[in-house]
Amino acid sequence: MLTNKQKRFLQKKAHHLKPIFQIGKSGIHDKMIGEIDSALEARELIKINLLQNTLEDVNDAGLQLAEGTGAELVQIIGGTIILYKESKENKQIEIPKA
Template identity: 65%
Template structure:
């Protein structure tokens, strides 16, 4: 579980990132969760864009992705979700205490 200070730090770090995944009308599927999990292992911090044709609520999509990838939900802003998961092999982000 992330503290408020850690979430603020991660939001600032994610500000310049571009979304690397998009959730469309098909919603969240198993393959997407697997790819997001792999991307989180490589990058630790990613953005996911929810397209307007997505029939699901953005909070539900965020919850499904974070639970499926075992990641922390940092932020939902507009139609963009920010996810964080500490990498096992290439840890680059050092969180404040």
């Protein structure tokens, strides 16, 4: 579980990132969760964009993706979800201690 200080740190790190996944009208499915999990292992911090034609609620989608990948939900802004998961083999981000 991330503290508020750690979330703010990750939000600053994610500010310049471009979303690498988009959720459209097909919604969230197992294959997408697997791909997002792989991306989290490679990058640790990612943004996901919900398109206007999606039937998913952004808050529900964020919680579903975080739970499905074992990641931490850092922030939801508009239609953008920011997820963080510490990489096992490719650690890049050093999070400040609580």
